[in-house]
Amino acid sequence: MPVKQQIFDTLKEYFGYDSFRPLQEEIIDAIFDQKDNLVIMPTGGGKSICYQLPALLLPGITLVISPLIALMKDQVDGLKANGIKAAFVNSSQNENEQQEIYKDLLEKNIKLLYLAPESLSFLDAIFSQIEISLIAIDEAHCISAWGHDFRPAYTQLGYLKNKFPNTPVIALTATADKATRQDICNQLNIPHALQHLASFDRKNLGLEVRPGNKRIEQILDFLEDKKNECGIIYCLSRKTTEMLAEKLQNNGFKAEAYHAGIDHAKRSKTQEHFINDTIEIVCATIAFGMGIDKSNVRWVIHYNLPKNIEGYYQEIGRAGRDGLPSETLLFHSYADVVQLQKFANMSGNQEVQLAKLDRMKQYADSLSCRRKILLSYFGELIEEDCGNCDVCKNPPVFIDGTVIAQKALSCVFRVKEKEPIGTIIDIMRGSQNATIVDNGYQNLKTYGISKDIAWRDWQQYIIQLINQGYLEIAFHKNNVLRLTALSKKVLFDGEKVSLANLKEFEKRKEVVITQKEDKGAAPNLFEKLRLLRLELSREAGIPAYQIFNDATLKEMEKFRPMTDTEFMQISGVGRQKMQNYGSDFIKAIIDFSSEKTKKKKKGGPKKGNTHKETLELYKEGLSIEEIAIKRQLAQSTVFSHILKLHESGEDVDLNQFISTADIESVRKAKIELDDPGTLKPYFDHFEQAMDYNTLKIALTILKNNETTKKV
Structure with a gap:
């Protein structure tokens, strides 16, 4: 087992955190002790690190069984953004792409490999040639008919423990009652697995339930002050998702529908748009969102009553994964109950489904603390009312x-x-x-x-x-x-x-409307950083939250780091992200602070332009390192100044900051990649060996050369 310091160093270097969340360290220790584990941890609780961190320190490959293509891509993109070698195999790839993965596996260039259960046969030919150090079964509730999202393909996974009896297996899911937990262990042939049951108490989630009358009008009121926030609206029917998306579009919201009746290419595009913040709202059936690690979802609405508490809790858990305050709103009506009862009658385990629906209905109709009801369902009891649900905030008369x-x-x-x-x-x-x-x-x-x-x-x-x-x-x-x-x-x-007294329902609605946050004020630093994150994400071709989540931006806003050392102290900043994005964020923080100082001084002496100060030192012949020391800035920040000065027409020779060999390598990559227009494909092409600043300089020089030739 690695020494503790090595584990904590890995946590900071690759994931940007200085400490573990509850149960994570205990689970990781158990994996290094070669023990099987079942992890029940609510959405946003940090399940992924429980197997991703050990994967970096174990000698062989970690297999991750995952149910959805989009989920795999999302996870792998996030790992690569942190400088971790990962790949996925699924039906979206051609034979040449899969052969490249074969090669990388044999050459030990991959630490985590994501596969769907149906794709396990891909490894049959090379199982004997690779070392499997850990097997992770994500969304493990899919293996159980007692779970809320049964997937028959998962039932074959029990053979993995027979094939690799000495390899630890870790099964993970966000919600599972006692019967489901036992069934998961039996199906996976890990009957003696250590069971880790995390607290289901997501204190940052506000819980609200309303009668289902005039739902669209209520939703528009709810969204009035959320124009720039991402959210999901879950609906029972495909028709409702399309109707609702159209209504929202007509009211100025960037919204799209998502359901199984839409062709695969369009569904994938919608999911990609949501992940990349191109759209803010997805109106979806329950097929959307499982396992997508989008940390900046600020609210979730259920247009209809869900069929059970497990599914409901997992779906609302997609809000506030970064730990910041987030809202959930559930509408319900008698018509919803009738429709869900029909679905239950058509299921293979009618009695169980009806019983779970009844519990869901009792939750929606409850006049006592809703969080108590949710937690007690999962066997967790709390004595005090939560104070963050509609019943606690507005007790009925x-x-x-x-x-x-x-x-x-x-x-x-x-x-x-x-x-x-x-x-x-x-x-x-x-x-x-x-x-x-x-x-x-x-x-x-x-x-x-x-x-x-x-x-x-x-x-x-x-x-x-x-x-x-x-x-x-x-x-x-x-x-x-x-x-x-x-x-x-x-x-x-x-x-x-x-x-x-039913007038309380109307009062609650009025309270929600009248207590809206005033967002008409001047943009704060968080908003500046959020817009910068969006700009950088589009330039790099990755989702905004994979650069930094909202919680990390909030911490930057609070502590305002202005040097590399200070920036590395921010939770969520690892070595790779410091190298890629530190200069841009530090510059934004310095510029914002300078503007605030100017406003306070009003008629006082003006501070010099930060880019011009860099230019003056550059003209004096100082190197990038010397400028950074003299100005107490990160070297990456100085690099960004140099690029901006060049773009604005200043006499700056970029060639002195890059080798001819690097320029030539990027030129060849540009031809090979057919000039993709974003940095991320180049970054991946060079297997993260060439940093973003070097790529920017090389591409700028190549662009200048092309312009000169045309002239």
Whole structure:
């Protein structure tokens, strides 16, 4: 096992962190002890580092079984951005590309290899020639029929432990109840695996549930101050995703739909646009988002009720992966329950699915702390209310609902428990539709007894009665309402019933709207850094969050590092990212601080332009290193100054900062790559051996030479 200092040095150098999150160090130690592990860690909890860090220190290759092509690409791009040798194999590649990976594996040029279960046969021919040090099964709930996203292809993975009995296996998932956890271990042939159950308490996620009336209007209100924030809206139907995306586009939002009915190329493009911040919102079915490590998703909306708490918790966990405050909003209606009940009836384990749906419904209708309900579902108990859900922020005011309850229960009794919620409400409100007339319900004593209560309010009151056990839905009997043993106490024994005052729902909505953050103020440093990150990501051809996540930018805003040493102290800054991006961010911080100083001094003496100061020292004959020392800047910052000065027409000879051999290498790569227009393909072409500053200088010189020839 590597010494502790070596592990921590690797954590900082490649991932930019000085300390581990809860359970990570314990799991990594167990891997080095050759033990099998099952890791249940919520989305954003840091599962990936649990196998990615050991992979760097183990002698052989780490195999990572992953369910989605997009997930593999996202993970591998992120690893390469950190200077880690990784690759993936899937059906999107041609034979030549896969042969290159064969070669790299045999030459030990890859530390992590990502594959789908269906692609494992790719390694059959070379299994005996490569050393497998670790096997990681990501999204492990897919192996279990008890899980929320069963994938039959995962059931073959048990043979890996038989083939490599001495190689540790680590299975990881964001959500799994006790039955699912046991099934995962059995299926993977790791019955004695150490089980690591992390806390599911994501304190940074605000939880809110609202009735599903006027959803689009509510969503537009919710998004009013989130024009520059990324989010996901989950819907039950394909049609809804398309309708909603169009509505959002018409209201000025960059949104696209995503579902299984869209062709593969367009789905991939939508996902790529979202990852790269080209669009801000994806309206998707549950097929979207699994395992995508996009850290700057600031909110998640469920347009419809999810089918179970596991899926819901994993989906909301895609918000706030960087630990910053993020919002979640769930809409629900009786129609959602009916639709999901139909889906459950068509499943192979109907009883389990219906039971999980019932728990989901109870959560949505709850009038107590929502985080307590979620955590208790996963076996984690907390005593104090969370203070960060809609119920805690706006506790409901209860009214005496005995008369309301008696009217509803009496109506159910008089129709002989043969009608669903909608018909019961129609009777009490005195409707004259075909169902009422054909069944003679207009002759009942309860017909028209409560026209003063709105249809929508009646629906909510009846749901509360169901939650309190006074009514139940007979799903197997066309969703008719049935009386319970408690019903008789209200109808005949004078038992009192308390119901939530429905005006509270409107008050909550008003609070959300009136407490919006004022974003009309002048841009702060975080916003400046966010825009710089976006510019650099597009130039390099990688997602913005793979440069730095929002939490790292917030820390830069707070501590304002202005030297290489200070910048390396920021959480999330590793050696590779310091080399690639340090100069640009340090410059942005210095420039912002200078502007703030100017504004404070107002009429006072003006500070010199930072680029001109560099130019003056350059003209004096100082080297890049000498300028950096004299100005107390990073060398990479000085390099960026030199490039900007050259671009602005100053007499700066770039050739003195690069060798002729490097220029020639980049020229050949430009032809081979067909001038891709971004730096990332060049960076990958040279296997990260040539830094971004050198690439920028070489490409600038080549461009100048081409311009001169044309003239």
